Amino acid sequence: MPFLKSVLKQYDLVADKLKLDDRIRERLLYPKRSLIVSIPIEMDTGKMKVYEGYRVQHDVTLGPSKGGIRYHLNVNLKEVTALAMLMSWKCALMQLPYGGAKGGICCNPAVMSQGEIERLTRRYTTEIIGSIGPEEDIPAPDMNTNMQTMAWMMDTYSMQKGHTVLGVVTGKPLVLGGSLGREDGTGRGVFYMVEESIKVIEKELKGLRVAIQGFGNVGSIAAKLLYENECKVIAVSNSKGGAYNAAGINVKNLIQHAKKNKTVTDFPDVDNITNEDLLTLDCDVLIPAAIEGQITRYNANNIKAKIIVEGANGPTTPEADKILYDRGVLLIPDILANSGGVVISYFEWVQDLQFYFWKESEIQQRLKEIMVNIFNRVLPLSREKKIDIRTAAWMLGISRIAEAQKTRGLYP
Numbered sequence: 001m002p003f004l005k006s007v008l009k010q011y012d013l014v015a016d017k018l019k020l021d022d023r024i025r026e027r028l029l030y031p032k033r034s035l036i037v038s039i040p041i042e043m044d045t046g047k048m049k050v051y052e053g054y055r056v057q058h059d060v061t062l063g064p065s066k067g068g069i070r071y072h073l074n075v076n077l078k079e080v081t082a083l084a085m086l087m088s089w090k091c092a093l094m095q096l097p098y099g100g101a102k103g104g105i106c107c108n109p110a111v112m113s114q115g116e117i118e119r120l121t122r123r124y125t126t127e128i129i130g131s132i133g134p135e136e137d138i139p140a141p142d143m144n145t146n147m148q149t150m151a152w153m154m155d156t157y158s159m160q161k162g163h164t165v166l167g168v169v170t171g172k173p174l175v176l177g178g179s180l181g182r183e184d185g186t187g188r189g190v191f192y193m194v195e196e197s198i199k200v201i202e203k204e205l206k207g208l209r210v211a212i213q214g215f216g217n218v219g220s221i222a223a224k225l226l227y228e229n230e231c232k233v234i235a236v237s238n239s240k241g242g243a244y245n246a247a248g249i250n251v252k253n254l255i256q257h258a259k260k261n262k263t264v265t266d267f268p269d270v271d272n273i274t275n276e277d278l279l280t281l282d283c284d285v286l287i288p289a290a291i292e293g294q295i296t297r298y299n300a301n302n303i304k305a306k307i308i309v310e311g312a313n314g315p316t317t318p319e320a321d322k323i324l325y326d327r328g329v330l331l332i333p334d335i336l337a338n339s340g341g342v343v344i345s346y347f348e349w350v351q352d353l354q355f356y357f358w359k360e361s362e363i364q365q366r367l368k369e370i371m372v373n374i375f376n377r378v379l380p381l382s383r384e385k386k387i388d389i390r391t392a393a394w395m396l397g398i399s400r401i402a403e404a405q406k407t408r409g410l411y412p
């Protein structure tokens, strides 16, 4: 099922459960603003190429919209629209004063030079400049974008305004108003959610068998923190394939290997496995941290993990959700499990607006407090209503926006 369709299906299910007011239900179905831009840039060969970029602001009831920018060949308006909706629910669930947005460019950065990526980023920023800003819409990194991408976006925006604007994007380098802890915020949040959820099955970190799909910013940092806390990371993978060792992998060495070779395969003492194999390995915790649509009705029955912590956005389809719930698998949904990134983005934005910066320990402690607190609201709600945790999380997020919309009223 296409990703947007599956997100909208989930929305329907939750709206029914919530008995959401018809007017609000219809308003939240559509994004507030969708922008499609063409991005012509000069390639290193001297030829010109036009890319297509998007920025979708799903909802802005609670505050400026917030969400990442991804560079990937799968990026299209429908994918970005679905991801923008998820950002609205995520920000609302985490009680941030933000709406949800997402952006992206359909491109393959792996075959582009740094110069080409910089020109692409700067021209994209210029094309969407009218709708972003610290009080309007605040981009951040997502798949295949990073601190450098954010530095170019911030510089382009600031040059157009004629002065430095720190709060226009988050996930920036420290020297440009970035926040301590932002780069590993999503992976750290995933780690906190593993720590919290295994209490439910009375397991501890020591010896916990974890499999992680995706070894980018989220997967590799979650893997490193789990490894440092004596978990057995038995498998990891990236788009090129996976590595498996039932006795546990030395994650620190694997990170070096992956940096050098751009793959996690062919590493000493591991067996090469496919991404599909990884999902159904015998383990305690599975962390899908790659892309959407990975756990489906075709493999959900074969998953052996007792807990799934979603590092990626939308890795599980609604059909798979139902199968997993019926089988008693505890699934910590994306909008909670990977919210560490946007929560620290919020801290970064607050620091930028105040020109006053916090200590890393303070940031980590606040992140943990927020995530554990929401976890401990969502889990009892799912038990009380006999629903899966995703539905409970969406219900909390959506009802917060609904209440705000009702109170604000319909303009004019």
Ligand code: GLU
Binding pocket: 066, 067, 068, 069, 138, 139, 140, 141, 142, 143, 170, 313, 338, 339, 341, 342, 343, 345
């Ligand atoms: N791209 C991340 C996400 O999907 C972070 C967004 C942000 O920090 O604004 O949540």
